[in-house]
Amino acid sequence: MSQQDSVDALIRDQGVLFSEGMGATIARNTPQELFHWLCGSVLLAARISSDLAVQAAQGLRSKGLHTVDALVAADEATIMRCLGENGYKRYDGVGTDYLKATARLVQDHYNSDLRNMLDDDPDAVLGRLKEAKGLGDTGAGIFAREAQLVWDVFYPRLDGPAIRAAETLSLTTDHGALVSMAGSRERFVRLAAALTRADLGAPSEAVRQTVV
Known part of the structure; x- marks a missing residue:
């Protein structure tokens, strides 16, 4: 088996984006979808399982609490109840505070559109993301x-x-090589998600069988 086989198996078996699991469609590149993913990133950054964080973000969307305006307007008890009912009980109070503060930040500083924080400097953009309460380095990276x-x-x-998962699976960590093996931008992003899933849990059996 080759590294290409491993990449293909990862994308096929474990390449569902975390944002997709939450119901956010980042490919649309719209303020609503990007903000929902930001909320999901805040939830994923907490010391809780990724599955529960995804479930909580799904719950926010199902209640219409995944937009800037909705979170700013919602009372804390409503958000807390939604998080608690969707697996985030241990952190529902903190999560509520973080989400409300993040919504206010995006509304006040970026006119409710995360795209307004963009420029050509990735470190600067990461720094702006870290202004969101509770996000930090981990959440901004997510x-x-x-x-x-x-x-x-x-x-x-x-x-x-x-990167840890790639090393464990004897894959190169050279970004250019992985982009080439992935074959497209979308597949590279799915590969990044798949490797993250492999690190958080375990690689699938099909992926393990490809390891050189």
């Missing part, structure tokens, strides 16, 4: 990992978990 699908400033990007 957001960037899938936002690179539409934000050129971050492409191509692999963060810590994906």
Whole structure:
């Protein structure tokens, strides 16, 4: 088996984007979809399983609490109840505070559109993302990992978990080589998600069988 086989198996078996699991369609590159992914990144950055964070972000969307205006207008009890009912009970209070503060930040500083924080400096954009309460380096990296699908400033990007998984699976960590093996920008982003899933949990059996 080759590294190409591993890349193909990762994308095929574990390449669902975390944002997709939440119901956010980043490929649209719209304020609403990007903000929903930012909320998801805030939830994923907490010390809780990724599955529960995804479930909580799904819950926000199902209640219409995934937009800037909706979160700013919602009372804290409503948000807290939504998070608690969707697996985020341990952090529902903190999560509510973070989400409300993040919504106000995006509304006040970026006219409710995250695209207004963009420029050509990835570190500067990451710094602006970290202004969101509770996001920090980890959360900003989570957001960037899938936002690179539409934000050129971050492409191509692999963060810590994906790099660890690549090393474990005897894959190169050279971004150019992985972009080439992935074959497209979307597939590279799915590869980054797949490697992250492999690090957080475990590689699928099909992926393990390809390891050189």
